[in-house]
Amino acid sequence: MTRVLVVEDDPQLLRAFTINLKARTYEVDAAPDGATALRLAAARPPDAVLLDLGLPDIDGLDVIKGLRGWGQVPILVVSARRAEAEKIEALDSGADDYITKPFSMEELLARLRVALRHRAAGPVAGAGARVVRTKDFTVDMVAKKATRGDRDVRLTPTEWHLLEVLLRNPGRLVPQRELLQEVWSPAHSDHTNYLRVYMAQLRRKLEADPSHPRYLITEPGMGYRFEE
Numbered sequence: 001m002t003r004v005l006v007v008e009d010d011p012q013l014l015r016a017f018t019i020n021l022k023a024r025t026y027e028v029d030a031a032p033d034g035a036t037a038l039r040l041a042a043a044r045p046p047d048a049v050l051l052d053l054g055l056p057d058i059d060g061l062d063v064i065k066g067l068r069g070w071g072q073v074p075i076l077v078v079s080a081r082r083a084e085a086e087k088i089e090a091l092d093s094g095a096d097d098y099i100t101k102p103f104s105m106e107e108l109l110a111r112l113r114v115a116l117r118h119r120a121a122g123p124v125a126g127a128g129a130r131v132v133r134t135k136d137f138t139v140d141m142v143a144k145k146a147t148r149g150d151r152d153v154r155l156t157p158t159e160w161h162l163l164e165v166l167l168r169n170p171g172r173l174v175p176q177r178e179l180l181q182e183v184w185s186p187a188h189s190d191h192t193n194y195l196r197v198y199m200a201q202l203r204r205k206l207e208a209d210p211s212h213p214r215y216l217i218t219e220p221g222m223g224y225r226f227e228e
Helices: 011-023 034-043 060-068 084-093 105-121 157-167 176-183 192-206
Strands: 003-007 027-031 048-051 075-079 097-100 131-133 138-140 145-148 151-153 216-219 223-226
Touching: 003 011, 003 034, 011 027, 011 105, 027 034, 034 048, 034 060, 048 060, 048 105, 060 075, 060 084, 075 084, 075 105, 084 097, 084 192, 097 105, 145 192, 157 176, 157 192, 157 223, 176 192, 176 223, 192 216
Parallel strands: 003 027, 003 048, 048 075, 075 097
Antiparallel strands: 131 138, 138 145, 145 151, 216 223
């Protein structure tokens, strides 16, 4: 059974998460603060984490970093913080998705299912042993390893999925809707803001000059393309 760690200091919301997840046959570990969350994650490693950032003891960003020290469990931030800079900081720290309060429980559960599918998918089918090498970075799509120079680049599962779609289609404009449906789900086909945030993340991690990308190209209003 899939285990979800829910980290939320609002007792009513924590109870709502627990009830909804258990109703869908998830096992749930509930933590009202960051220290409890890290202790539970060490004792019973979760398959996914739902994490509020505004915790009473440890900032949620530090909880993300602590969880990332142990592995690549999908982390979905559920927060009232709306500023783009705060969202980017959470993604930079290792979160895989960011859901702003208030939210639809059905949307949150859909994003959780997507994150779990990405975790279970493993290497890209049909990718073979392909390694993509550029002047600035190298990506091994089977080993799921990216490097810049002699430094490993850590990518979240969602970043990997987005990058893999582009690398499988070198030189081809991949429409926004296609990317959203492939990486998230058909229900997210209009959420172009997801692409802007995650493409900015990938450029910061891989491009030599993220403000003037050489490889991860935007075609405004249409989609994105990987140029070899």
